Amino acid sequence: MFLAGIKKELKLFTRGFRLWGILIAIVGIALMYPGMYKLIEVMADMLKAVSAEAGVSADEAIGSITGMLDGLSSLYGGSLANVGFFTGIASFTAEGFLIMALLLMATAGGEQKKRSVIMPNCAGLTPAGYVVPKFVMYPALIGVLGFIGAILTALFSQLMFGGIIPYENIAFSGGCVAFYLVFMISVYFLFGIATGRPGIGVVIIYFGSALLPTLLGAFDINKYNPFALQSMIMTSPADADMQNFWLSIVVTIVLTVICCLLSLIITTVRRIDNSEGVANL
Numbered sequence: 001m002f003l004a005g006i007k008k009e010l011k012l013f014t015r016g017f018r019l020w021g022i023l024i025a026i027v028g029i030a031l032m033y034p035g036m037y038k039l040i041e042v043m044a045d046m047l048k049a050v051s052a053e054a055g056v057s058a059d060e061a062i063g064s065i066t067g068m069l070d071g072l073s074s075l076y077g078g079s080l081a082n083v084g085f086f087t088g089i090a091s092f093t094a095e096g097f098l099i100m101a102l103l104l105m106a107t108a109g110g111e112q113k114k115r116s117v118i119m120p121n122c123a124g125l126t127p128a129g130y131v132v133p134k135f136v137m138y139p140a141l142i143g144v145l146g147f148i149g150a151i152l153t154a155l156f157s158q159l160m161f162g163g164i165i166p167y168e169n170i171a172f173s174g175g176c177v178a179f180y181l182v183f184m185i186s187v188y189f190l191f192g193i194a195t196g197r198p199g200i201g202v203v204i205i206y207f208g209s210a211l212l213p214t215l216l217g218a219f220d221i222n223k224y225n226p227f228a229l230q231s232m233i234m235t236s237p238a239d240a241d242m243q244n245f246w247l248s249i250v251v252t253i254v255l256t257v258i259c260c261l262l263s264l265i266i267t268t269v270r271r272i273d274n275s276e277g278v279a280n281l
Contacts, residue, residue, distance in 0.1 A: 005133030030152035034084030081163030088153040109192030135260035143178040150174030183226035
């Protein structure tokens with residue numbers, strides 16, 4: 001039963017534009033911020049060359065651009081490679097999650113359509129066979145892809161700026177991204193499966209994820225939870241609170257299991273008999 005559910009989810013995920021869309025989004029986000037800073041650097045050099053040929057002074061504009069880049073570099077160890085890497089991977093928790101969630105709407109309860117829950121009884125799936133494969137497959141898959149995205153961002157940053165980003169920084173920040181995405185996708189699937197309206201879930205969870213860390217920080221309870229991982233993404237392991245890091249990962253895994261169990265309970269309670277033409281809610 002479990003393998004049948006995994007097979008169904010794999011077919012649903014790999015058909016259409018879902019898989020390719022997520023892969024394109026990961027590569028695009030990994031390129032975006034390093035590419036943006038490299039473009040600014042190239043524009044400053046071009047402006048300097050053009051102004052020299054034309055005999056026109058552009059020192060003020062060039063100084064403003066280089067000053068901005070130098071200021072950013074000083075915040076991240078004096079390297080533009082670090083700037084591109086840290087700012088790039090942070091976008092995976094915002095724009096990256098939003099794109100992935102939109103592409104996964106059909107798998108996150110969208111197949112339920114207008115009914116509160118549609119169990120594919122014709123395929124012989126039980127509620128556990130419907131819910132558990134989703135939580136086994138998608139959070140882990142998105143977490144792995146998020147970690148790969150962090151590695152790609154580091155590679156692009158190093159290629160563009162020539163700096164060296166320590167492997168421990170890549171692994172630490174990539175781990176923060178991966179487990180944060182595991183949590184976010186789990187909550188998203190819980191909402192989508194419970195309501196059959198993943199589109200509304202995207203909006204609520206996206207804006208909630210921007211507001212909740214501020215509220216947690218205001219009440220000084222911003223440790224030992226998935227949002228603590230989000231706040232540590234742009235921190236090197238040497239400066240990070242490792243106890244907070246490891247305990248936040250444990251809490252994330254526990255919350256993912258809870259999301260799965262809640263989804264299973266809701267699906268079991270609200271199960272519809274599809275043998276009849278009208279839903280019996």
